[in-house]
Amino acid sequence: MKEKLSFGERLQKSASRGDFSSALMLLPAVFLLAVISIYPFCWLFRYIFYDYNGFTAYYIGFKNFTRMFQDAVFWRSVLHTFEYAIMKLIIILPLSLLLAVLLNQKIKGSGIFRGIYFMPTVISSAVYSLIFGFIFAVYNGVLNAYLQKLGMIHSPIDWLGSASIVMISIVIVAVWGGFGNYMILFMSGLSSISEEIYESCKMDGANGVQSFFYITLPMLSPVLKVILMLAITTALKDYESILVLTNGGPNSRSEVMFTYIYKLIFGSQTTPQIGYATVLSVMAALIIGVITAVYMYFARKLDDVV
Amino acid sequence: MEKTHTVYSKKTKAVRALLFLLLLIVSLVTLYPVIYIALGSFKANNELLLGGTQIFPKTFILDNYKQAWEKANFAVYTVNSLIISLGVMVLSILITTMAGYVFARKKFKGKELLYSIFVAFMFVNVGSVSLRPLFELAVKVKMNTSLLSIILISTGMGQATYIFLVRGFMNTISKELDEAAKLDGCTFFQIYYKIILPLLKPVIATIGLLSFRTGWNEYIMPLVFTMSNDKLRPLTVGVVMLKNSGDGTAAWNLMFAGSTISIIPIIVIYMCTSRYFMSGLTAGAVKG
Numbered sequence: 115m116k117e118k119l120s121f122g123e124r125l126q127k128s129a130s131r132g133d134f135s136s137a138l139m140l141l142p143a144v145f146l147l148a149v150i151s152i153y154p155f156c157w158l159f160r161y162i163f164y165d166y167n168g169f170t171a172y173y174i175g176f177k178n179f180t181r182m183f184q185d186a187v188f189w190r191s192v193l194h195t196f197e198y199a200i201m202k203l204i205i206i207l208p209l210s211l212l213l214a215v216l217l218n219q220k221i222k223g224s225g226i227f228r229g230i231y232f233m234p235t236v237i238s239s240a241v242y243s244l245i246f247g248f249i250f251a252v253y254n255g256v257l258n259a260y261l262q263k264l265g266m267i268h269s270p271i272d273w274l275g276s277a278s279i280v281m282i283s284i285v286i287v288a289v290w291g292g293f294g295n296y297m298i299l300f301m302s303g304l305s306s307i308s309e310e311i312y313e314s315c316k317m318d319g320a321n322g323v324q325s326f327f328y329i330t331l332p333m334l335s336p337v338l339k340v341i342l343m344l345a346i347t348t349a350l351k352d353y354e355s356i357l358v359l360t361n362g363g364p365n366s367r368s369e370v371m372f373t374y375i376y377k378l379i380f381g382s383q384t385t386p387q388i389g390y391a392t393v394l395s396v397m398a399a400l401i402i403g404v405i406t407a408v409y410m411y412f413a414r415k416l417d418d419v420v
Numbered sequence: 421m422e423k424t425h426t427v428y429s430k431k432t433k434a435v436r437a438l439l440f441l442l443l444l445i446v447s448l449v450t451l452y453p454v455i456y457i458a459l460g461s462f463k464a465n466n467e468l469l470l471g472g473t474q475i476f477p478k479t480f481i482l483d484n485y486k487q488a489w490e491k492a493n494f495a496v497y498t499v500n501s502l503i504i505s506l507g508v509m510v511l512s513i514l515i516t517t518m519a520g521y522v523f524a525r526k527k528f529k530g531k532e533l534l535y536s537i538f539v540a541f542m543f544v545n546v547g548s549v550s551l552r553p554l555f556e557l558a559v560k561v562k563m564n565t566s567l568l569s570i571i572l573i574s575t576g577m578g579q580a581t582y583i584f585l586v587r588g589f590m591n592t593i594s595k596e597l598d599e600a601a602k603l604d605g606c607t608f609f610q611i612y613y614k615i616i617l618p619l620l621k622p623v624i625a626t627i628g629l630l631s632f633r634t635g636w637n638e639y640i641m642p643l644v645f646t647m648s649n650d651k652l653r654p655l656t657v658g659v660v661m662l663k664n665s666g667d668g669t670a671a672w673n674l675m676f677a678g679s680t681i682s683i684i685p686i687i688v689i690y691m692c693t694s695r696y697f698m699s700g701l702t703a704g705a706v707k708g
Contacts, residue, residue, distance in 0.1 A: 132608020136526040139609065143519035143579055144534070150576025151541040153557070154550035213446065216439055229694050230447045233454070236690040236697065237683050238637035240656045244663060245453045245679055248460075248672070254471030256456060263473050290450065295701065302702040322435075351545055354640055358660055372547040379552050380644055388552060395549040402545075 158396065164389040171389065178393040187366055188374060188394060192401065194281070195370040198356075199349035201285045202292075207345060210293045214300035215326060228301070232294035239291055243358035246287045250274050250359075274360050277367040284356055284368055291355065292348075296341060303337030304330070339413045346409060350402050371398040454683065461485070461680040465673035484677040492674050494681060496651060497658035500567060501636055501682070504654055507571035508578075508635030509628050516579050516627060517620055520586025521612050525598065535587075542580040551644045558645070567652055570642050571635070578634050582627045585700070589623045590616070626700035629693055636686050655682035 119127070128134070162178065164171040182188060213231060217224040234242060249257050250273035258270040273283040307330065315325045331338075353372035356362065362369035362377065375398065377383070378391040456475060460468060461484055463477040488494040523535055554573055558564040593616065601611045617624075639656045646652045653661070659678035662671050690697060 132526070133528075135607065135609040136522045136528070139518035139612070140522045142515045143538075143583060146515065146572065146576035146579060147538060147541065149557070150554065150573055151544070152537075154553045155541075155544060155546065157553035158546060158549060213443070216443060221440065221443075227443050227447055228698075229691070230450050232694065232698060233687065233690060234450060235701075236633055236637075236686050237454075238639055238656045238686075240637075240639035240660050241679050241682050242453065244660055244675065245457045247663065248676070249453060249456065251471070254469055256471065256473060256475075259471050259473045290453070294450075298698050298701055347543075351547065353547070357640070358663075376548040376640070379548060380647070391549055391552075395546045399544070399546050 158392045161389045161392045162396070165387075166389040168386045168388060174389070178390045181390060182393055182397060187369065188371075190366065191362075191369040191371050191374045192398075194368065195350055195372075197281060198285060198288075198352070198368075198370055199346065201281065202288050202349045202352075203345055205285065206289045206293050206296060207342070209289070210296035211300050213293070214297045214304055215330060217297075218301060218304045228297070231297055234291045234293075235295045237291070239355045240358050242291055243287055243355040246283075246290070247274065247359055250283055275364050277364055280360060280364065280368045284359055287355055287359060288349075288352060296345060299337070299341050299344070300334075303334050303341070306337075307333045343406065343409060343413075347402060347406060350405065371401070454687065457676055457679050458684065461673070461676040463673070463676070465671075468672040468676065484673040485681075488674045488677040488681065492662065492671075492678070493650065493653075493658060494655070494678055497653055497655045497678075498681060500652060501654040501656070503567050504570055504574070504638065504642070505632045505635030507567070508574045509632040511571060511575045512579060512582055512631035513624055513627055515575065516582035517586050517617065517624065518612065519579070519583045520590060521616055523583065523587045524590030525595075526608075538580045538583060548640060548644070551641055555644060564645060565649060565652070570638070570645055570652075570654075573641055574635050574638050575631070578631055582631070585623055585627065586620065589620065593619055622696075625693075626696050629689070629696050630700050632689070633686060633697075636682075 161171065163173055163175055165174045165177070166172075213227075217228055249255055252258065252270050252272050252275070255270075255273070257273065258267070261267045262270065271279065274280055311329055311333070312325060315329055320328065351372065353370055353376065356368055356370060356373050357376065360368045362373045371394070375391050375394050378387045378394070380386070459475055459477060462480045462482070463484075464479075464481055465484075467478060523531065551573075554569075555564065558569040563569040597615055597619075598611050601615050606614065636654075637656060638654065639660070642652075642654050643657045643660075646657060655678065659675055659682055662675050662678065
């Protein structure tokens, strides 16, 4: 059965199966994976023990780690990341679920509404953050102008410059840019729930709110879990919009993990501190990983209960 | 309406009207920033700096666009944005349809391992730090002065999702087609090129749109790569740079025009093809 094939014969055989062409066809993707994804990831660990400013690197042992544990600004940025993520999720998830349920009812114009709500997700977050910067502007911003005209405020609010309000402003922008995304995901989950269940529920005399809590929500729970996880990890990683809106200010009040790290590497104010930034990046990735793991643990626990 | 539907009580009618109102308000809030910036881009700069609630310009002027286009380099930025997004689109389509086809049809050692590495790096995200080694690498191979590095990085970061999409879609295409083509003398590549590629059209449309959008909207990566090279900046970087360039308050009219130039094309594309955008998004997300 297993007769020895000569090299030439084997070559011919694998050629007829398309071994070479398939390897060639896979090559570009594998090349990009290696260079764009794997290489930077390994590179990270190279400078963990170094002080590296972009030109020269000095070995400094565990100093980056001790510095991290004493770096109050970093740990505050971790807290800000949580603050931002929690506020964003609390608003964006119920809002997008509510809109998805409403649009699922086949009301007049629901296609148009859906198209409008999804529109922000095709715009660059850098550019819509810039636009919101104009809207939030203190003296010539249109938001303050409206509020003053309506008599809701007497003096203009410093939306992006006041320590107590800046987080709310950032979350507003994030919700505007992202709710359409989650709405579409919820809608695709809703479309898998069959119409008949609602019909029979209606026959039993349930109203809309009841059928939402007794049918929609439980039936949606598998999709909900995936969406929730997506939402959590996305919210923890957001920083592009914050970079444009406030650059972490005022006085680091809106600094999140990744804006802080970005400025350590590419910031123009100080010399790059790349070694230290790699340590913080690993820490940030760990924090996100732990939160994801904890979430998955509880999501599974919840499965057992229900 | 009344004929086909059951007659609603007054209370449900009120609730329905209220919910409809809610949908309307959310739409207005969603559309407002876009309308505000688009109309504002026709205002004179002193009108913008004065503020106020007036959304329509007193007189429509085109001077902002002329200034942005000629003085503020926006002609160059627009071309760069186009090159980047078209490059990312073409490259993504080529690379991911081939890879997805091989993953779906070819049996080889370590296939699932390789595939799971692709998927794993979709979730590993260490933020901006990964741009540093890529930048140093680009400098080393002298690619930091070309848009190609930006195109390659953007493609590489997005490819896993698209490969996943193609592989999933391939599973709905009958393998008998491949067999028949093979009997007719088609090679592995010819089957892809002649049989599979035409059948992949819907996925290709989705990948094309999503990757075009990614390329068009890329901000931090091109920002890092064009820090010292104004000529390579795309629109996103160029328009935000105006804000940080010191005389930010003075250049509101330019930023309004620039923002409009950067968002209107993608919104127009979206309006024509929204179905593909949405289906691509949901298909990509169910991977979890």
